[in-house]
Amino acid sequence: MNVKILADSACDLSEQYYNEFAIEMIPLTVHLDEKDFQDGKTISAKTVYDAMREGKSPKTSQASAQAFKTIFTSYAETNQPLIYFAFSSELSGTYQAAKMMEQEIKENYPDAPIYAVDTKCASIGYGLVVLRAAQLAKNGASVEEILETATYHANHMEHIFTVDDLEYLYRGGRVSKTAAFVGSLLKIKPILHVDDGKLIPLEKMRGSKKLLARMVDIMDERGVDINNQVIGISHGDDLERAEQLAEMIKEKFQPKDIVIEMVGSVIGAHSGPGTLALFFLNDQYK
Template sequence: MNIKILADSASDLSKNHYNEFDIEMVPLTVHLDEKEFEDGVEIDPKTVYDAMREGKVPKTSQVSAQTFQTIFTSYAEANQPLVYLAFSSELSGTYQAAKMMEQQVKDEYPDAPIHVIDTKCASLGYGLIVLHIAKLAKAGASIEEILKEATYRAKHMEHIFTVDDLEYLYRGGRVSKTAAFVGSLLKIKPILHVDDGKLIPLEKIRGSKKLFNRMLQIMEERGTDFKNQTIGISHCDDIERAEQLAGMIKEKFGVQDIIIEMVGSVIGAHAGPGTIALFFSNKPNKSSEKA
């Protein structure tokens, strides 16, 4: 019996990916116009970005504990192995809800083959890990192999991204009102990354022309062996700039395998239209890992 992989909508994978690799998806929730929508199921990201451009402020909420209880119980009853790769615990309470329900279900089904992993990753960085592990599961990998590989991939995933308007980060409490105002006046573009699951400002670039060149420099400084890995680019309704960045990466590093996806409604609600994110492994091969 192959191992089932569960992910949540913050992985920003397309329905094609879920279907092709038999990945089960559980959605987070978007609150807009006093209504609730399941991310990736009942609302599309474009709707959220258009609303934000009109000045609306969508809110988001985690997957409920009851949802995980239902899913985990069904797999426990069937004795079907399940690995849930979770959105970063530093950015959502979804992982904590899943861990709580994992323990509760295992109190009733002590031998339930259910495993919950905090990837400490987000968006397509998280999605690339899910895809890799789902391919292993589909190929018949053991639970030990899957857990070890998932932990390794998560540890070495890099997130480098920029937002188009600091106002959205201000609304989410990531920067001060003054910083957002001054940054907008000076056309400052921040570069941020994810460190141990947390969103951390890296540096500021004045003017958008220098932005992608600097992102590629950071990629070169932090990463390796780009030709033999899949690179991820996600965008908040700006496919043209995402494709521009992809072209620059192909030209500079000779990369062939690049996945481009739109940032989903939940993460996009905090990052805002125009966000561009780049994901790659800083150690794609275990042979380069020191003992």
């Protein structure tokens, strides 16, 4: 019996990957126009970005503990191995909800092969970890092999990203009001990264012309064995710049593949339209 992989919608993978690798997905919630929507199921990222451009402020909330209880119970009853790889616990309470339910289920099914793993990753950085796990699962790998390889990928996943407008990160409590105001005034484009699951400012750039080149340079400085990797790029409804970045990376590194996806509704509600993110490993691909 192959190991089943469960992810949440903050991995920003599109439906083709869920279908190809039989990945199960649990959606986080987006609150917009006084209604609740399931990220990736009943609302599209494009809808969220258009609403933000109109001045609306969508809110988000974690996946419910009850949803995890239902899924975990169904796998425990059939004794099928299930690994849930979670969105960073530093950015959402979803992992904690899952861990709580994993422990509860194991009180009734002590031998249930159910595992919840905090990837400390987000968006396609998290998505690439899920994809690697799902590839291994499809090929019949054991729980131990999948946990070891996917955790290695999660621990070595670099997240380098920029936002078009710091105001959105300010609204979500990610940067101070002063930083957002000064950034907008001076047209400063921040480069941020994720360190141990948290958003950390890395550099500031004036204007956007040199931004993509600098992201590629950072990849060169931090990446290892890039031509053997699958690279991830996600964008806040700005496919043109994402493809431009992909071309620059292909030209310089010739990676194995590049996955380009839109930043989903949940992360996009905090980062805003025009976000551009780059994901790669800072160690050998496994």
